[in-house]
Amino acid sequence: EYKGIPLKANLSVCHASFSDADRPVYCCPAWKDADQTLLDFEFPDPSSPVRIRRPAHLVDEEFVAKYERAVGIMKQIPPDHPHNFWRQANMHCLYCTGAYDQMNSSALFKIHRSWLFFPWHRAFIYFHERILGKIMGDDTFALPYWSWDTPEGMWFPDIYRKGALNETERDAIHLREAAVDDFDYVDHDLASDAQIADNLAFMYHQMISGAKKPELFMGCKLQSGVEGWCDGPGTIEAAPHNTLHSWVGNRYNPERENMGAFYSAARDEVFFAHHSNIDRMWTVWKKLHGDKPEFVDQEWLESEFTFYDENVRLRRVKVRDVLNIDKLRYRYEDIDMPWLAARP
Ligand code: C2O
Numbered sequence: 001e002y003k004g005i006p007l008k009a010n011l012s013v014c015h016a017s018f019s020d021a022d023r024p025v026y027c028c029p030a031w032k033d034a035d036q037t038l039l040d041f042e043f044p045d046p047s048s049p050v051r052i053r054r055p056a057h058l059v060d061e062e063f064v065a066k067y068e069r070a071v072g073i074m075k076q077i078p079p080d081h082p083h084n085f086w087r088q089a090n091m092h093c094l095y096c097t098g099a100y101d102q103m104n105s106s107a108l109f110k111i112h113r114s115w116l117f118f119p120w121h122r123a124f125i126y127f128h129e130r131i132l133g134k135i136m137g138d139d140t141f142a143l144p145y146w147s148w149d150t151p152e153g154m155w156f157p158d159i160y161r162k163g164a165l166n167e168t169e170r171d172a173i174h175l176r177e178a179a180v181d182d183f184d185y186v187d188h189d190l191a192s193d194a195q196i197a198d199n200l201a202f203m204y205h206q207m208i209s210g211a212k213k214p215e216l217f218m219g220c221k222l223q224s225g226v227e228g229w230c231d232g233p234g235t236i237e238a239a240p241h242n243t244l245h246s247w248v249g250n251r252y253n254p255e256r257e258n259m260g261a262f263y264s265a266a267r268d269e270v271f272f273a274h275h276s277n278i279d280r281m282w283t284v285w286k287k288l289h290g291d292k293p294e295f296v297d298q299e300w301l302e303s304e305f306t307f308y309d310e311n312v313r314l315r316r317v318k319v320r321d322v323l324n325i326d327k328l329r330y331r332y333e334d335i336d337m338p339w340l341a342a343r344p
Contacts, residue, residue: 005224006302006318007116009100009109011038017097017108017263021255025263027093030080033306036314041321044329051129051142051330053280056157056273059144064159067144070136071269072164082308083131089266091307095120096262107227111305112262114222114230115215115295117237118282119319120305124266125275126328127307127315134310142330145276148240149203149339151196153277154179156248160270167268169250169258181247182240203339206235207285214294217285223299236281244274280332283325293323 014028059067074085081087094100098108111120125143133141147153156175159165174181178192182199190198211217211234220232233242248270249260258264265271286294295301301320309315325331 004299006299006304007109007222007224008103008304009095009306010103011100011306013101014094014099015101017093017099019097019255019261019263021261023254025093025097027090027097027099027263029082029087029090029094031082033314038306038314038316041315041317043321043327046327046329048329049140051133051140052333053142053145053276053330054333055147055150055153055335056144056159057147057153057155059159064162064165066136066138066141067132067159068163068165070132070141073135074132075164082312083135086267088128088131089264089271091124092266092271093263095305096265102224105225107225113233113237114219115234115300116222116303116319117219117234118279119303119322121275122279122282122322122325122328123305123307123317125272125279126322126330127309128272129330130310131308143272143276145280145332146270146273147277147280147335148180148182148199148244148274149207149277149281150335150337151200154182154192154196154199156180157270157273160268160273165269167258167270169253169264169268170248171251171256173251174247180240180244183243184239185243185246197342200339200342201344202239204342204344206239207281207339208288209343211235211285214289218294221295221297221300236278236285241274241278248274276332283332284337 011034016024016026019025074083077084095111098110100109102109111117129143133139146157179195181188181195183202217234219234219237220230222230245265246256246260249256249258255261258268259271302318304316304318307315307317
């Protein structure tokens, strides 16, 4: 039954979990979160610079070189360390495959397909960005976003094809294609203009006509203690979020790894550009809805996650902490959004 208690992971037991295709996976960290001192989240200093996330196809070479170097360093950090690249990826695996149970319950703690989707991923990429900035000694570093909602962004972003940002486990066929096939797991092989027009109409549906209420956009209200109580992704989570994950992943791998499976998705740095855009869509939707709170339920606002910050301290982050990006000191560079007028 509905208990109305905020969700929280029981960090004391990390266990094997299952991939989307029910294959066993193991992503528990060597530095056990339960052994760390858990500190409350603190907002960045309000006088610190605002990080400006820009479209991936517009960033300059100097930026890319720095970004590549920092990801390269992340890949060299010892594997146990929370800032190690694959340890970062495993944070996603932990919370996406259910490696922790919920507190005081045997139900698994999972953050997809519900109202935890947007807040968890916002916090995850927030810390990833700050860790990269710390590595490069640049407190203005901001993740690029993959603007697949706009015509110019509807190709696989080139900057992720090189050096430390590259990844071999991707779909070589899709990466050559005329424009991303955003929405339904089917290759339509349309000419790029037709594909772009379809994608824009689809975005209109996912952001506007199909997402009039918070539950439709944010996902269903997951309640604690009951496994399978709610399994309803919001419009954008279902697509293009899920569909583009599969579109990027290697079709010859069993679960289209890396991007195509929860447990491996964040092993591909383009994950962070994809999720910056997902996060940006949240800010856009919120603005279209008068900047009102999505939900006022305490069990949502008080639900919590843990992440290592840029100073390797484990932080407790509540949903309420991540609802205002001004306080998180980043924003998205504005670009034209022709889908706003793409009513079919
Ligand atoms: Cu947690 Cu894009 O998935």
